[in-house]
Each structure stands twice: as structure tokens, then as C-alpha cells.
Amino acid sequence: MMNVEQYLSDRMKEGTIHMALLDPDKQRPEDAGKLAAAAKRAGSDVIMIGGSTGVNSENLGATARAIREMSGLPSIHFPGGPKELSAEVDSIFFMSLVNSTDPLWIFKAQAYAAPFVKKLGIETLSMGYIIVEPGMKVGEVGKADPIKRNEVDKAVGYAIACEMYGMKYVYLEAGSGADRPVPQEMIRAVKDSISIPLIVGGGIRTPEAARAAREAGADAIVTGTFIEECSDIARLKDVVDAARGRP
Ligand code: 1GP
Numbered sequence: 001m002m003n004v005e006q007y008l009s010d011r012m013k014e015g016t017i018h019m020a021l022l023d024p025d026k027q028r029p030e031d032a033g034k035l036a037a038a039a040k041r042a043g044s045d046v047i048m049i050g051g052s053t054g055v056n057s058e059n060l061g062a063t064a065r066a067i068r069e070m071s072g073l074p075s076i077h078f079p080g081g082p083k084e085l086s087a088e089v090d091s092i093f094f095m096s097l098v099n100s101t102d103p104l105w106i107f108k109a110q111a112y113a114a115p116f117v118k119k120l121g122i123e124t125l126s127m128g129y130i131i132v133e134p135g136m137k138v139g140e141v142g143k144a145d146p147i148k149r150n151e152v153d154k155a156v157g158y159a160i161a162c163e164m165y166g167m168k169y170v171y172l173e174a175g176s177g178a179d180r181p182v183p184q185e186m187i188r189a190v191k192d193s194i195s196i197p198l199i200v201g202g203g204i205r206t207p208e209a210a211r212a213a214r215e216a217g218a219d220a221i222v223t224g225t226f227i228e229e230c231s232d233i234a235r236l237k238d239v240v241d242a243a244r245g246r247p
Pocket of ligand 1: 021173174175176177178200201202203204222223224225226
């Protein structure tokens, strides 16, 4: 079985990686499989599967299976809650929304899910999830107290705390569909303050935005909306190439 942590680490040694996010609630499993295959052709390294609402173990499992069969890329479940779980994924972000105001999203949901994750034998990738404004749907659902775009020190504090807790990844999230991605200065300051990989996402849908995140130091760049809406493989490749900094 694939070790996703090792795979990510090997890929990140070569440079920034691209993660394509697909929401099982937004299309049929076979269409998610087709999108994943297109992302792979465009150069994507890994598929994240998840959404804030409407995901259940059934559509998650069917989507993960289609993605594996049609793209061959490893998958990471990006959970929207503790009740959707499937052994069809290759790994799961075992994540804490560290700037939530509700203990449910910081630790309680995790305590509920952990025995099931263990029983299913899913590889866990522990991750500190930091919501930056505007935060969008996930900010609302997760009752986040979003970091303001000029509160760079606050973002740095959260990120260092995540590393000190032993989390393997930090994720700076502006929210799916955000009109502005996480600011470059914030990415740079967080990157300079931690030694674990930094994932950045939310509102990245142009080569310029992807390049800006990479140049500021992101180890992984996530695009969701853009992958779902882009039917032009050449445009897709432009964004993925800009994220990775290499064809
Ligand atoms: C959401 O960061 C991801 O969790 C992706 O956001 O849909 O804006 O690409 P977009």
C-alpha cells in the first residue's frame, strides 16, 4: 500500500506540488474520475477529496474509487465532519481547525472519529488548518475566527503552535471561492517560521496567483473551484505548471 506521507515528502523535495481538490457532492463519481485524470495529465501530484457540506461515506467512497481507477493518483480525504469516512481513500488529513471558536472543530470531532479511522486502517496526515479571511463557507461552518489579512504575526503564532504540537502539515486557507487568496507576506512569514510543509489554498485560479503562492514559499498549492470549472486542459496545465514552477 502506498505511503502518502513519504510520497508527498519525495515530491516536495523536487519543488512545490499541486493538489487538486474534488468535492464528492459536486459531481458524479465517474465525472470526478475524469477530472482527476485531467488533473493528472496537467501535472497534478495528488487528489484531495472533500467539501464542507453534502459529503457522506457513500459518495466519498464511490468518488475515491473512481479517482483511483481513472487517474492512478494518490488521494487524501479532506473531511468536512467526523461522520464521513471511507477505506477507499489512501489517506486522510487528520485535521484541527485551530482558529475555530467551537471545540467541536478543534478536537471533539477528531475524538469521535479517531477510533473509526484506526479501525479502517487509513493513513493519517495530521494537519493544522488555519482559516484566513474571507474564510468563506468553511469559515462559517467551522465557526472560525478568521485571521485578518494583515494579522501576519497571528498566523505565524498559530503555525508555530501546530508544529510544536507535532502536526505534520500546516494549511493556510482563504476559503473555497475566496475573491483574494492568502496574502504573499503571510505565506512567506509562516513558511519562514516552521520547518513542516506549508499547504496554501482558497481563491487560486490563475497562473499569477499560483506563482505568487509558490514564490512566497508554499510547499503545496490547492485548487478546487478552478479544477471543477475548467474544461480546457491547456488552461489547467498553465495553473498547475505555475504552481509547481516546472512543467
Ligand atoms: C478549499 O482551498 C481549497 O479548501 C480550494 O479553494 O475552491 O477556491 O480553489 P478554491
